[in-house]
Amino acid sequence: MKISDRKTEIIAVAARLFKEKGYSAVTMRDIAQAMDIKAASLYNHIQSKQEILVLIIIEIAEEFTLVMNEIVSSNLSTLKKIERVIQLHITITLRNSDALACLNNDWMHLTDDQLSYFIKMREDYEQNFRKIIQEGIQNGQLKKSNQEVMVYAILSSLRTMYLWHSKSKGLDEKTLLKSITSLYFKGLEN
């Protein structure tokens, strides 16, 4: 079932507004005004405010899940796997930072099935990343430092890239990947 152009437009506009003020602070009238129509007209295209949130978040969450599964079950080296995870975050951040911001800040406003579905995906994602780090420590490719700190310090940094990637100019996809991998792998110190 193809999603109509107008619906896609609504989702994009909503994501942008949600990024700025958060899901709860954005009203249907806000979204409508940003599209130069009345709030009631939105309901010709979408079922509810909730549906917009779901469509924004779940699609991206599923993409993360899919690619992460591929990376984990590949036979790349640990460092290459981590580089692929970084690449994944960069790609999605550059393509759809609004939706990513929404996923990060508003996932708790999902309800029922969708909420537990999302939480499950997020837990699996973290568990997969933990597995990569763990393997790396065991096979000697990574330092024997605190595993959880490695996992979360890096993940939280990747997850909030949407907050700053556009602030510094001249940061194309390749430069970003090189700089970040260098930082995580070799650190700041000279």
Next chain:
Amino acid sequence: MKISDRKTEIIAVAARLFKEKGYSAVTMRDIAQAMDIKAASLYNHIQSKQEILVLIIIEIAEEFTLVMNEIVSSNLSTLKKIERVIQLHITITLRNSDALACLNNDWMHLTDDQLSYFIKMREDYEQNFRKIIQEGIQNGQLKKSNQEVMVYAILSSLRTMYLWHSKSKGLDEKTLLKSITSLYFKGLEN
């Protein structure tokens, strides 16, 4: 002017709720219920919902500003300065993670003077951290990698520590500091 115990309590309860659902999604009735009183009773202690937000955010923002200024104008080595910044984030995260979450997610719901005051502090804070990194690159203590990536990758990771520090057990203040500094300074790679 001393803040009454009851007012402090309201602020603490509100911060916890704001952390869970965000400022906009939490109602005065939610806060009241969490304190086993009625919403109207809150107004014996606070002036408005906005005031609660301001009190939560500004105090912490000022503390960050204050300590960061001390660090920048000290004559410590670059690495020691960075370690102090990490220490600062750890201290505040452990002491008041609710307020920190609120600062991170709900600062945009500040208004007028307070909003610009906050933004100014945040910009100064980033500029100060940037200065530390810059110095370090110039005096050879840090690698000559992309400065902005260093600044924001580390800052964003420190800022979201409240999301995970409690998840992994046995992470006391000292272990946390050692693990994080090791990760940022020397990286993952063995």
Next chain:
DNA sequence: CTATTAAACTAACAATTGTTAGTTTTAATT
């Protein structure tokens, strides 16, 4: 005991919320 103050209460307000019903306009197809 009395007076005073702090802090709770009930009841209600005006504004805003997501959403629906019914209608008109616009665009596309026959």
Next chain:
DNA sequence: AATTAAAACTAACAATTGTTAGTTTAATAG
């Protein structure tokens, strides 16, 4: 030109929002 379908509109709804006014209870001080 007539018909149909898509997408906008107006008007309104019930619920919820932050907040106020006025009142009662609980605690404290003289």
